[in-house]
Amino acid sequence: MARMNMIQAINSALDVLMDRDPDIVVMGEDVGYFGGVFRATAGLQAKYGKTRVFDTPISELGIIGVAVGMGAYGLRPVPEIQFADYIYPGLDQLVSEAARLRYRSAGEFTAPITVRSPFGGGIFGGQTHSQSPEGIFTHVAGLKTVVPSTPYDAKGLLIAAIEDNDPVIFFEPKRIYNGPFSGHYDRPAKNWSQHPDGEVPEDYYRIELGKARVVRPGADLTILAYGTMVHVAAGVIEEQGIDAELIDLRTLLPLDIETIEASVKKTGRCLVIHEATRTSGFGAELSALVQERCFYHLEAPVERVTGYDTPYPHSLEWAYFPGPVRIGEAIKKIMKD
């Protein structure tokens, strides 16, 4: 076991897999010699060579399109999109091509690609370095969407994602690359070295896609979260001293409905948290599913705490961010009902 932050864990996942499978290639803007603007691919080009780890033209369309072709050849490409905010130019190749290739060829051609991309706010990145577009991808049949919340999970999930024979969108919550974050932006930053989930095996291991993690069992309320918000929620639970069951979804699609259903049927209350804008965000799907399946167990409406329906503002970042105050208020509301 080693101590790793999330960047190092992702780097380790790539390293371990590239060593095992010569068909894995890593590509993207600045990922080669430099090792990525967040350093997630540092050292890989030196180790595996320029034809397996390389920089690309600044064309997200081209990056995904070329990866689809490589996948059809038989490689297992791991393209990086530098920020999730920049994935839209490549969306057609993801939605119309990668996601539908297996279907339209009845299984003859597949696109076993894993698109890694840092997402989410909390770093004063303004509207174009803070977005959380995961909801869009969960609407597209044929794509899987994964969001880790710890270094341990990041490595295990990334390995499973790359080994998966379907296209996977792997969103990395950049706010917690270096350490967990309680949402109290005015308190000293923590780093992963003090956190148990910063303990990461150096070797190969997988965390199966589609399985959520119960971060904390509880009886009074179910909280569904993923990425950065898992830590913010955990902080509020601790501060408020309530007996909430906190579920880290880890994979948004396919979703671990069993764990969710069992929990809400037990607690009778459910809060959904995400940083993405509210309307038609993934929280809407979670809310819809929970009320469809647990209706007769619910003692209060399923509530959502999310980013507001505005672009991510720069200076008012902390007013926008669904932080402890908002989550705390929502919990009080649900528990009162």
Add this chain to the structure above:
Amino acid sequence: MARMNMIQAINSALDVLMDRDPDIVVMGEDVGYFGGVFRATAGLQAKYGKTRVFDTPISELGIIGVAVGMGAYGLRPVPEIQFADYIYPGLDQLVSEAARLRYRSAGEFTAPITVRSPFGGGIFGGQTHSQSPEGIFTHVAGLKTVVPSTPYDAKGLLIAAIEDNDPVIFFEPKRIYNGPFSGHYDRPAKNWSQHPDGEVPEDYYRIELGKARVVRPGADLTILAYGTMVHVAAGVIEEQGIDAELIDLRTLLPLDIETIEASVKKTGRCLVIHEATRTSGFGAELSALVQERCFYHLEAPVERVTGYDTPYPHSLEWAYFPGPVRIGEAIKKIMKD
């Protein structure tokens, strides 16, 4: 008043407005001389000239991007995307640019564009001529999304959309261009000339965005639908003889929450219908909103009848389409609960 099908009504909206406002320009693939593959722009180039109605290169990115620039100049462009399935290459210009321009310039620059695009299935168009991507747009802060279900509404809503100073996505349900459709694909096709909403004023009129239409009042169940599905739902209501309140949303964003809330609080039951794939579709948002706001009035879970979570298949179109059988079953289920 005249008899119009939905194509003619759309054409009339464009004609009436272009005549009033010299800043309106119409552009898109094949919309000029030929008048559009569905003939929605027929005759406009001859009437208003080549610099106000013109064909474009086959680049949805360029069509939207250029329209944003024209909007910033002060024009009011009405670009057409030939099929909604082909909107993805232009998505970045819609999501990152048109939708956020007013915000990021604090109101100095705006993108008053209306993107028209035929959407939905039921015409054996296979996976690339049948999609319903509206859910994606409703997730993007800064965009309005409109779907008419009759010739009368199509004209009034399109006029309001074009006159709106924010970017509007105007999805036209191509299955009902020529006539309403009950979902019984094996019965003779109807056309608008027999339908009261095929009666359309030749002159200017607006239907305000954000206002739903109660197609049929009822006491037992609220059905939320839009586009083609309004007619399918109406057919089922008639066949089953149930007292359902059918609401045609008309504008998905901003949503007419008042009408929805009042209805569900009255009926205590709610069914949401759309053709788009289920997961993270707009139905999820509707379901989430209804249970958040009407929780204590609900007697059964909010149900969704939607397209399955697969690409739109070609030969099994009618198995995929959320038709009368599926809607009927869902109604039975809700009423039983």
Add this chain to the structure above:
Amino acid sequence: MSTRPNLPPLRLHVPEPKFRPGDEADFGDVPIPAAGATPRPAVDSAPAAFHDLAYGLVRVLDEKGRAVGPWDPKLSPDTLRGILRAMAKTRAFDERMYRAQRQGKTSFYMKCTGEEAIACAQAYALHRDDMCFPSYRQQGLLIARDWPLVDMMNQIYSNKGDRLAGKQLPIMYSTREGSFFSISGNLATQLPQAVGWAMASAIKGDTRIAATWCGEGSTAEGDFHSACTFASVYRAPVIICVVNNQWAISSFSGFAGAEATTFAARAIGYGIAGLRVDGNDALAVYAATEWAAERARTNQGPTLIEFFTYRAEGHSTSDDPSAYRSAQEREKWPLGDPISRLKQHLIALGEWDEERHAAMDLEVANEVKAAQKDAEKNGILGHGMHQPMSTMFQDVFETMPWHLEEQRQEMLAEAKAAGIETS
């Protein structure tokens, strides 16, 4: 708005084709270089050494049907007859399937009439295992590779025999075995994919190259640009073919930029090899493809080829070209018909005659007819003989997740309740 007395008002130029319905078509001003006149650079020359080829027209067959000049690929009579037969079979296939659509047996069809030389001669110039990423108008590749017609027809009919299980629109073929990539309904997306496939082949030290096709209208998509950029940067072993048939549904090539320059000239912009070729001259098509393939195979990088041709028929069964172009264009078009031209050449060589040609036409027509009969045994669209309903849920993912399984069960239960046959 600003006006200045010393400046003219700006004007928007909107392209307009020369001829509209009712106009006399006259292509007298289209420059057609003589056959044999264009030089053939060595395959290892630098792209900058032959920019002029992007503005000319590689032509081999002259008016008398003789093969002339440095691009003559010097094919054996057997090969020539093979290409001719593939073209004839493609045309017969198109005719028959077009009619099948008109008879209501399927929803959609697209012909490649007048453009058969492109895919057919190219199939001969490429290796059988070179990977093709076609658009919807290269059915000739499959036919020239002797792919079973019944298989293609099953796809067109979306019937029980359709390997694609009725999931795709008619003519959107796919066969890994035939090295023919699943056709997409989204224009130009195959271009960067082909480049990616070629890059993968180069990463692995393979010897197979990739080829890809799009129409001139589709070159405006961002995919075209990213394909050319990536191909140039990584010197990918790929051939990018632009089939300039001058029309994109109702829009003439001016809306893709043809008023300003050729499509082959795009290659110059990217610093890659570019050729402009008479697309109705099967020998020129073959020679250019072979030359580009040799460049790719020897690590000289990508080639962009514009094939200048004419879409002799409507865009698809949904289109009626008489609404937007002169009916005369087809006959007046100066590069003729690719089948007639190759036929004339073989006859000039003394390797063919009218009788053999008529016999061949009959043979291919019968072959197509017989295949159609066989295919229709598997059903036609909308007449019950589709794949079982639950196949709809297969191949979304490798393994079916719970939500799809649940939807599948729900569908089967509802169908059962309603008495609908599901298999």
Add this chain to the structure above:
Amino acid sequence: MSTRPNLPPLRLHVPEPKFRPGDEADFGDVPIPAAGATPRPAVDSAPAAFHDLAYGLVRVLDEKGRAVGPWDPKLSPDTLRGILRAMAKTRAFDERMYRAQRQGKTSFYMKCTGEEAIACAQAYALHRDDMCFPSYRQQGLLIARDWPLVDMMNQIYSNKGDRLAGKQLPIMYSTREGSFFSISGNLATQLPQAVGWAMASAIKGDTRIAATWCGEGSTAEGDFHSACTFASVYRAPVIICVVNNQWAISSFSGFAGAEATTFAARAIGYGIAGLRVDGNDALAVYAATEWAAERARTNQGPTLIEFFTYRAEGHSTSDDPSAYRSAQEREKWPLGDPISRLKQHLIALGEWDEERHAAMDLEVANEVKAAQKDAEKNGILGHGMHQPMSTMFQDVFETMPWHLEEQRQEMLAEAKAAGIETS
């Protein structure tokens, strides 16, 4: 995978810059044509008549600081001094704001050091009401147009004085009054928008033209392609400027295709006018822009200009270039520094001297310092003096829909409950 004894294995070419950290930089092999050597075509010549200009380099200032050749724009000494001062002020502004970011007064900053001639000289060549669609590295446009520095700084600090209400990342300026379009964080999106603006201007018979800028790395985006295609098709009155500063964060220009050809050559691919210009020569920059503007104003269509320059500093405050390129590049770079070169020219003309230059430097430094002081009265990032919290909900739409109003109320109520100051 297929191997054939008669064929070499394919290889992937992956570009590599000439120098990495620790390497000696030597630009001896970069062809630099002599100043004055490049011909200047008449503004109404057809683009095909001067393809060679896409491969050369328009240069006016020679080594001795003399203005030579047909591109000499023959500017008055006052204009020259104006451009010089704009460049110096831009550099002083950059220095100060970079330091402000390092001092924690804001989140982000981007310099244009070494590239000042491009925006500054261009601002002089364009009309004040020509519409600019810049990237994030053309702050020189605003400064040369004498836009108030305090206003720019308020934006950088996201403070109470920020007209953009703190909504945008620092340096993403926007001013309709300054004919400067809202900068986007998404690369290259401004290009088709500029073409659209120019088309609109032409549709209305206006006389104003548009100009737009992107880095060489950004030319790979689909937006670049659609901008060039639409500009070519409709002959839009627009100038598309590619600022080739040779680096895109850590990726050298080879990853945008520079190994194969120039960026100016892209113009040839689209059949539009193309120029390649010494971007560190303010006179060449001015002359090329004026020439392109005149073409646009007289309905001759678009021009694509590659400005060859060098990004002398890091990409942004988030970047450390010593990790990926030779520290020597900046000094060894053969086109020098744009400020020194124009200064040398003015001195050679007898219109300037070292003392006046030093005085000017001091003046602009003081001006910047004073502006900073004023701006900081309005607050710096993260120190409370932001706009009222509810401004966050403004300008999503023209009028606030119910769901935003509801979210706004909720936010205010929660903040109140928690004792958070909202205004």
